[in-house]
Amino acid sequence: MSLLKPGHRGCAGCCDALAGKFVLDALGENTIVVSPTGCLEVFTTPYPESAWGVPWIHSLFENAAAVASGVEVALKALGKKNDIKIVAIGGDGATLDIGLQAISGAFERGHNFTYICVDNEAYMNTGVQRSGGTPLYASTTTSPAGKVSFGNPQHKKNMPAIIAAHGSPYVATASVAYAPDMIRKVKKAADVKGPTYVHVHAPCCTGWRFEGSKTIEVGKLAVETAMWPLYEMENGVVTNVRKLKNRKPVEEYLKAQGRFKHLFTMQGGLEEIKKIQAIADWNVKHFGLE
Amino acid sequence: MKLIIKTVAKPGSTRANKTGAWRSFMPVFDHKLCSKCGICAMYCPEGIINKLENGFFEPDYEYCKGCGICANECPKKAIVMVLEGK
Amino acid sequence: MRRRMVVVEGSYAVAHAVKVCKPHVISAYPITPQTHIVEDLSQFVADGDMNCEYMNVESEFSAISALIGASAAGARTYSSTTSQGLALMHEALFNASGMRLPIVMTVVNRALSAPINIWNDQQDSISQRDTGWIQLYAEDVQESADMLPQVYKLAEDEEILLPAMACMDGFILSHVYEPVILLEQSLTDEFLPPYSPEFTLDTKNPVSFGALADPSTYTEFRYKQEKAMGVALEKIEEIAKEFKDVYGRYYGGLIDEYALDDAEIVIMAMGSVIGTVKDTIDELRSEGEPVGLLKVRSFRPFPVDAIRSALKNAKIVITIDKNISIGKNEGALCTEVKACLYNTDLRIPVIGVMLGFGGRDIPMSTIKKVINKAKLVEKGIYVESEIADLREDMA
Numbered sequence: 167m168s169l170l171k172p173g174h175r176g177c178a179g180c181c182d183a184l185a186g187k188f189v190l191d192a193l194g195e196n197t198i199v200v201s202p203t204g205c206l207e208v209f210t211t212p213y214p215e216s217a218w219g220v221p222w223i224h225s226l227f228e229n230a231a232a233v234a235s236g237v238e239v240a241l242k243a244l245g246k247k248n249d250i251k252i253v254a255i256g257g258d259g260a261t262l263d264i265g266l267q268a269i270s271g272a273f274e275r276g277h278n279f280t281y282i283c284v285d286n287e288a289y290m291n292t293g294v295q296r297s298g299g300t301p302l303y304a305s306t307t308t309s310p311a312g313k314v315s316f317g318n319p320q321h322k323k324n325m326p327a328i329i330a331a332h333g334s335p336y337v338a339t340a341s342v343a344y345a346p347d348m349i350r351k352v353k354k355a356a357d358v359k360g361p362t363y364v365h366v367h368a369p370c371c372t373g374w375r376f377e378g379s380k381t382i383e384v385g386k387l388a389v390e391t392a393m394w395p396l397y398e399m400e401n402g403v404v405t406n407v408r409k410l411k412n413r414k415p416v417e418e419y420l421k422a423q424g425r426f427k428h429l430f431t432m433q434g435g436l437e438e439i440k441k442i443q444a445i446a447d448w449n450v451k452h453f454g455l456e
Numbered sequence: 457m458k459l460i461i462k463t464v465a466k467p468g469s470t471r472a473n474k475t476g477a478w479r480s481f482m483p484v485f486d487h488k489l490c491s492k493c494g495i496c497a498m499y500c501p502e503g504i505i506n507k508l509e510n511g512f513f514e515p516d517y518e519y520c521k522g523c524g525i526c527a528n529e530c531p532k533k534a535i536v537m538v539l540e541g542k
Numbered sequence: 543m544r545r546r547m548v549v550v551e552g553s554y555a556v557a558h559a560v561k562v563c564k565p566h567v568i569s570a571y572p573i574t575p576q577t578h579i580v581e582d583l584s585q586f587v588a589d590g591d592m593n594c595e596y597m598n599v600e601s602e603f604s605a606i607s608a609l610i611g612a613s614a615a616g617a618r619t620y621s622s623t624t625s626q627g628l629a630l631m632h633e634a635l636f637n638a639s640g641m642r643l644p645i646v647m648t649v650v651n652r653a654l655s656a657p658i659n660i661w662n663d664q665q666d667s668i669s670q671r672d673t674g675w676i677q678l679y680a681e682d683v684q685e686s687a688d689m690l691p692q693v694y695k696l697a698e699d700e701e702i703l704l705p706a707m708a709c710m711d712g713f714i715l716s717h718v719y720e721p722v723i724l725l726e727q728s729l730t731d732e733f734l735p736p737y738s739p740e741f742t743l744d745t746k747n748p749v750s751f752g753a754l755a756d757p758s759t760y761t762e763f764r765y766k767q768e769k770a771m772g773v774a775l776e777k778i779e780e781i782a783k784e785f786k787d788v789y790g791r792y793y794g795g796l797i798d799e800y801a802l803d804d805a806e807i808v809i810m811a812m813g814s815v816i817g818t819v820k821d822t823i824d825e826l827r828s829e830g831e832p833v834g835l836l837k838v839r840s841f842r843p844f845p846v847d848a849i850r851s852a853l854k855n856a857k858i859v860i861t862i863d864k865n866i867s868i869g870k871n872e873g874a875l876c877t878e879v880k881a882c883l884y885n886t887d888l889r890i891p892v893i894g895v896m897l898g899f900g901g902r903d904i905p906m907s908t909i910k911k912v913i914n915k916a917k918l919v920e921k922g923i924y925v926e927s928e929i930a931d932l933r934e935d936m937a
Contacts, residue, residue: 187503379527465749
């Protein structure tokens, strides 16, 4: 039985619920979870209920890494056993945007904890507004496609590289669509001493506009098109990548989602898709995926 | 309801909320086609597809929201989504 | 017991008081004029004189956030900040109080920017009035130090469980060298019991802190915070007396009085200006002026009943505020005192004076001027509230 209990208010087919479940499957009951504000926090803890079977704390949107570091230091000061795993699980907004400073501070201080970013590429909790994790040309409620716009004009922030630059001993990317791989990486991150990071790609059916039954399918397409490379970095060096045998064109990933639909209907859209294909091509080259 | 002042909630207490009522489509498991791989249970966002003693899997319909991930991911097509109340 | 007085900087006396309270976790970010407190604490830790974890964080926001985590994990916690740092903490202050985490913080009061100014007034902590933190204001260095075991005891009381600010005026108290008695470890151990909260982030008894409260429960959380402040109102006096029994020093509980019994003109103030007010009163009393002082030690919880009863015989009340609510032309103490008198039969004119912004000195001559002006109320000349130490050449 999962330590993330049912009855929570996640959407049918929710990627965050899957991510939360996999993290607890990986780490077990000897774990303390810190959640910043976000979908996972809100839908798991409507007072007086909680879906969490482990100690859990939510403070604010932008401070999960600082709260987690305080928990770690307190356990040390109180002389509690150091086999307790401390993990922060935040969304892309809480991680790439508003919480970045606190994360930077916590990684620099070198606390023994794991930060997991569950990246569904927009502010889903407030209604699909763009974040630093939103990819190029995704249509969100604050970067909508329109007569003179193809959607979000910016590229996705490279958060794993930012964390690696802090000297983190272990940084990995994962996907909710590759559960055994994600569970292995979360376990490894928690076992490595020091501040470690797992960046989890999490397709959100509500925000990306696809059927809830397709969460895993869309997640797999992201990996198979090289839009989401799966890799591990140890002490700043890429040590393991998931190779792609028959790489698919990015169109297959894009056309599965409503947030990219405009690229297939707007004049000049197909031309713009080449820029997205270039991102995938860069990933292949940079990480040696083929 | 007694208020616990520290905004503290008890572990796993969302179980009071029976999300099965959300369901429009219901997954029906055909054990004859099932290979017992467990992918359905692994990818259930509710964590409510349980392994039976005989090795087959069944969802807890009190909580199943009917998302259909299990049916979509089943490599043996052993799960079908059936409209509720029909 | 022989009590040895030593001449130390105010910040050192406070840091030493923190040390004997034995916090498990300290988390702070340097900001003038708080720096000497955290520097002294860092040295205690570096020298092995203090068995605690000191966190050098990257902002005040992370300082308070780390303590939220540490306190929820069951640790006794401490921070110190001022001005911009306290303002940066604002969001987390509500959070700490709402989760009922008894974090203790020394606020070294300083003015807020713009214009940037590092000197003392009380705009910073006053602006955090509604965050659900207990706020006590110290008059001198000894009280600033002695306040710490008192606020820990108060904050951690299981019927209270609210975070607390021990406020001391920047530079005037933090950087002054005064003869003080450093708090004894043995007495503090006797006075302050260990912190043992009912709920912590414990893997043996997992609970969820900081759940989402919808309209069906949110109001009750606020109500309980207010009730806890009510308990604090009772216990502040009690704890101040216990402190007196153990250490032999007393500064008042919620309020304190000086030459108040027969006073017709009552000055009300908080913090270090009280020393100057007392000296002024001594001088005016020798000239036969019926002037007295009502010191407000606890601003949150606000001692409504104690103030009503202390002002029973007053003819004129003068409130001194080192802060302003811009747009109301009043300091917070003035507003609160007026409000607490309104639903009574007491019809005392309350004259609000705002002084000492951004570190402007408040000499006895200014206090006398203010008193003389307030006396004109009897002739019907009345300035309800004003900034009373403006430079004529700039205003």
